[in-house]
Amino acid sequence: MTAPPVGTESQLVIAPMLVVLIAAVGSLLLGHRPRARAAVSLAGGAAYAVAVAAIDWYVVLAPDAPGIATYQVGDWAAPFGITLVADGLSAFMLTMVAILGVCSLVFSTRHLPGGEGRSYYFPLFHFLALGVTGAFLTGDLFNLFVWFEVMLMASYVFVAYSGGPQHTRAAFWYVALNLLASAVFLLGVGGIYATTGTLNMADLAQRLADPAAYGLEPVPVVGLLGLLLSVFAIKAGLVPFQFWIPTAYRAAPPQITALLAGATKKVGIYAIIRLSFTVFAGAEVAVDLPLPVIDAAIAGDSPLPFVGAALFVMGTASILLGGIGAVGRDSMEGVFAYSSIGQVGFIAIPVAIAATTASPELRRFAIIAALVFALNHTLAKGLLFLAVGTVRAATGTSRLNDLGGLASRSPPLAIAVFIASLALVGIPPLSGFFGKFLVFDAAARAGNGPAIVLLLAGSLLTIAYATRLWNRSFWGARTPAVEAATVDPVQVAVLVVLATAIVGVGVGFEPVYEFAQTAAEAALDSEGYVDAVDPQAADDLLGSSGGEH
Amino acid sequence: MTTVIMRTTARAVVPIILVVAISLFFEGHNLPGGGFIGGVLTVTAFAIIYMAFGLDFLERGVLGRDVDPGKEHSRDRVVVAYRRLFAYGFAIAVASGLGPLLFGEPFLAQSFVMLEGVPIYDHLEVASALAFDFGVYCVVVGGLLTILSVVGAE
Numbered sequence: 081m082t083a084p085p086v087g088t089e090s091q092l093v094i095a096p097m098l099v100v101l102i103a104a105v106g107s108l109l110l111g112h113r114p115r116a117r118a119a120v121s122l123a124g125g126a127a128y129a130v131a132v133a134a135i136d137w138y139v140v141l142a143p144d145a146p147g148i149a150t151y152q153v154g155d156w157a158a159p160f161g162i163t164l165v166a167d168g169l170s171a172f173m174l175t176m177v178a179i180l181g182v183c184s185l186v187f188s189t190r191h192l193p194g195g196e197g198r199s200y201y202f203p204l205f206h207f208l209a210l211g212v213t214g215a216f217l218t219g220d221l222f223n224l225f226v227w228f229e230v231m232l233m234a235s236y237v238f239v240a241y242s243g244g245p246q247h248t249r250a251a252f253w254y255v256a257l258n259l260l261a262s263a264v265f266l267l268g269v270g271g272i273y274a275t276t277g278t279l280n281m282a283d284l285a286q287r288l289a290d291p292a293a294y295g296l297e298p299v300p301v302v303g304l305l306g307l308l309l310s311v312f313a314i315k316a317g318l319v320p321f322q323f324w325i326p327t328a329y330r331a332a333p334p335q336i337t338a339l340l341a342g343a344t345k346k347v348g349i350y351a352i353i354r355l356s357f358t359v360f361a362g363a364e365v366a367v368d369l370p371l372p373v374i375d376a377a378i379a380g381d382s383p384l385p386f387v388g389a390a391l392f393v394m395g396t397a398s399i400l401l402g403g404i405g406a407v408g409r410d411s412m413e414g415v416f417a418y419s420s421i422g423q424v425g426f427i428a429i430p431v432a433i434a435a436t437t438a439s440p441e442l443r444r445f446a447i448i449a450a451l452v453f454a455l456n457h458t459l460a461k462g463l464l465f466l467a468v469g470t471v472r473a474a475t476g477t478s479r480l481n482d483l484g485g486l487a488s489r490s491p492p493l494a495i496a497v498f499i500a501s502l503a504l505v506g507i508p509p510l511s512g513f514f515g516k517f518l519v520f521d522a523a524a525r526a527g528n529g530p531a532i533v534l535l536l537a538g539s540l541l542t543i544a545y546a547t548r549l550w551n552r553s554f555w556g557a558r559t560p561a562v563e564a565a566t567v568d569p570v571q572v573a574v575l576v577v578l579a580t581a582i583v584g585v586g587v588g589f590e591p592v593y594e595f596a597q598t599a600a601e602a603a604l605d606s607e608g609y610v611d612a613v614d615p616q617a618a619d620d621l622l623g624s625s626g627g628e629h
Numbered sequence: 630m631t632t633v634i635m636r637t638t639a640r641a642v643v644p645i646i647l648v649v650a651i652s653l654f655f656e657g658h659n660l661p662g663g664g665f666i667g668g669v670l671t672v673t674a675f676a677i678i679y680m681a682f683g684l685d686f687l688e689r690g691v692l693g694r695d696v697d698p699g700k701e702h703s704r705d706r707v708v709v710a711y712r713r714l715f716a717y718g719f720a721i722a723v724a725s726g727l728g729p730l731l732f733g734e735p736f737l738a739q740s741f742v743m744l745e746g747v748p749i750y751d752h753l754e755v756a757s758a759l760a761f762d763f764g765v766y767c768v769v770v771g772g773l774l775t776i777l778s779v780v781g782a783e
Contacts, residue, residue: 094736098727105723108716154737155729 089139089149093166095131096174096213099124104206111199118189121202125185128209132171132178140171140598148602148612150219159280159615163219167609168602169358169451170216172595173350176455177216179581180342180462181209184335187466187574190473200237208234208339215347219613221272221279224351225265228315231344232258238336239328250331257324261314268307275300281359282613285606289362298365302383305360309352309390316348318428319397322421326405329417334469337413341420342462346454349427353447356387356435357603388435391428396534398425403541407548412468412478415549416461419504422538423457426515429531430522440604442525447600449518452592455585456515460503463578467497470572471553474565480549485558490567494554496575501546503582506539511585514593631681639681646674657762658739659754664762668769675774684782711774718767725760737761 103124110116139149148167152158166174188205211231218224236258240251273279276287276296291298314321329337360383402422409415427450434446470493471486472478487494503512516539523531585592602608650670657663678686688694688707729738741756 098736101723102727105716105720109720111712111716152735154739155735 089146090151092131092135092138093149093151093164093217094153095134096128096178097164097210097217099127099131100206100210100213103127104203104210107202107206108200111203114198117199117202121185121205122189124206125182129178129182132174135166136171136175136595139166140168140602141595147598148608150612158219158613159278159283162223163280163282163613164217165219165282165609165613166217167605167612168595168598169350169354169600170602172451172455172599173216173346174213175595176346176458177209177212177343180338180458180578183462183574183578184338184466187335187338187469187571190568190570201241204234204237205336208238208336208344212339212343212347216350219281219609221269221281221284225262225269228265228347229262231347232262235332235336235340235344238332238340240331241333241336242331246327247331250327254324254328257314261311264307265311268304268311271300271304271307275304278615280613280615281354282610283615285359285362286610286615288360289364289606291364298363301360301363302365302386305355305383305387306390308355309387312348312351312355313394314348316345316352316424316428317398317421318348318391318394318424319401319421320394322398322401325421326414326417329420329465330411330413334413334465334472337417337468338462338465341416341465342458345420345424346458349424349431349450349454352387352391353431353450353603356384356431357443357447358606358609360384360387361604362606384435388432391432391435392531395425395428395432398422398428399534399538399541400425403538403545406545407541409545410480412471412480412483412549412553413465415480415545416464416468419542419545420457420461422541423453423461423504426519426535426538427453427457429535430519433522433526433528433531437526442522444597444600444604445518445525446522447603448593448596449515449522451596451599452511452518453515455592455596456503456511456582459511459578459582459585460500463496463500463575463582464504466571466578467493467500467575470567470575473571474567475561477561480552482559482561483553484556485554485562487554489558489562489565490572492572492576493567496572496579497554498550499579499582501550503586505542505546509583509586511582511589511592513586514589631683635681639677643674643677646670646677650674654762654766655759658741658756658758664765665769667762668766669773671766671770672773672777676777679777679781684778705778708775708778711771711778713771714767715771715775718764718769718771720764721767722761722764725757725764728757728760 103121106120106124107117110120135149137145139145140147148165150158150166151164153162153164156162185205188201208231211227211229211234214227214230215224218227236251236255239254240247269279272284275298276284277294278284278287287294287296288298288301310321314324317325329340332340363382365383366381399422402418402420402425406415406418406422409418430446430450430453434443434450437443437446468478471483474490475483477483499510503510506512506516516535520532520535523535650667653662653670654664654667655662657667675687682690688705692707694706726737730736739756739758739761741754741758744753744755745751747753
């Protein structure tokens, strides 16, 4: 068996994962030397950013870039071995995570909560990043399950990290829920293997597009996809699977919560987009839903309308519940946790539009809208959760009743939070404006009146809770806690960097839009994905004796 | 639990478990077994020792060190060693995956050599997968023993 030529692009695909693995090992071996540990972790974070940037440029964005690159781990050919695939969509997601991950890592070197567990903080941080990276890069459904587990194992520890009774309680529910979700995931994966005989995503897409040639009966796939979607919705925190979010987000250290909201949630979104559009879109299954949920276009010959209808319902409920819930919270992280639920709804609605529309043009546009909104959410919500960490480290509290007058205590902190809040609301020229504008535009192009009303209501709720939080904690008279606060300059610097990124994405939006467009095209280009992975090669190898391979 | 029957049984059973664990570990790359299963079985041998002779037995009886009774068990030197075993095992597993990159092969690619004419065995397979398996073995033994001894002390 000869491997396909291992070119530079191909080597790059695995680079981010190797970098994170090495950083995890290094920080684990240096567990007893805090400075060296932090230095290795920072170096790992920097190398990760470089690796992701290299993928962005050499695989996706450069003029002569191939657009997609694959890597066969352990030299086992697809569809039997594990395939890693970096395409536009993966690269876009990795870039978001790399920006936020490096910020959170720098932030973590300044303020490490916890006592004895401290020496395991950085290894776990890297494992969390490894799980997220693996989930974005893998081209194998079972391997996706494995990366979900890697991500979860690390996040279990982080939710219980502070060790108090309420943290343990939150961690218990988090573990229980996610074990259930993992079981459902495994059930779905097993069902898909039983139905189609493969778990390689490219092979799966190929077989589902032409079930007769492989002797498959693809109908059960719709229900199994539903099972998988429910698991991804738990990760993304869509209603009705949102209930774990507020307690888990409050229990984890804020810089980790920033990653949970900015990175692991996006894994759920990514998995929904990747599986629905790249893998299952071509499946020839007649779907005829009796519910007139959106409009008459609910029937079709692929599982997508089914996905769209489900996402539309979940997205609607998320926007309303998240927005209304955020208005009434009494702590900063409570407001932001509910706000995250609502914002994921804003991402789900354009994905639902993309899934239900028949026009390829609108489908592409709606996915761009979802991706740009996701990018804005990662930057803005990441910044806000890091700001919670800064405020908590400085004042010892993040309860709105105990805060006030932060704006005069630390103007840079206030400006950064102000920019992120405006980005959430969607004020030009910030990244949030374009995110929201594109989502509205997609809804308008789809002619979906109810969706526009819903998005407007959600935006009004965003203004309400953002204003309330700002008034209660940053304006007004200084409380004793704020008066005694000393704000860490490095942490504030990290916030300012993120705020600059939010402004930068908004001002220089053209390249970001092009990147998102490449990502959306990659998500929809099922054939390109199959060609790049080429799962047929191994079949030929088995079928023909003494062939050219 | 520390009856004479328990201790006598432990003396007989622990060596057998360890031998089976090691044989499972060595044939893992092409037969049922491997680093994970071998590691778990090794840990059960340690668990029996802990149950039969108490948590301090390894530190005091085997290694001949003094144990400060007031000290937290998780600070014991043997527990520190377990943690280190975990870290080193992880490093070995990752390094064994990175090794093939030096030869221009993909991450985690494996190879093997057949040695012929070896005394007693006649022919013996040396597989590079064994290095990865050894790392997994160390991670499992180190991790599970840390959990066992720390949680067991509480």
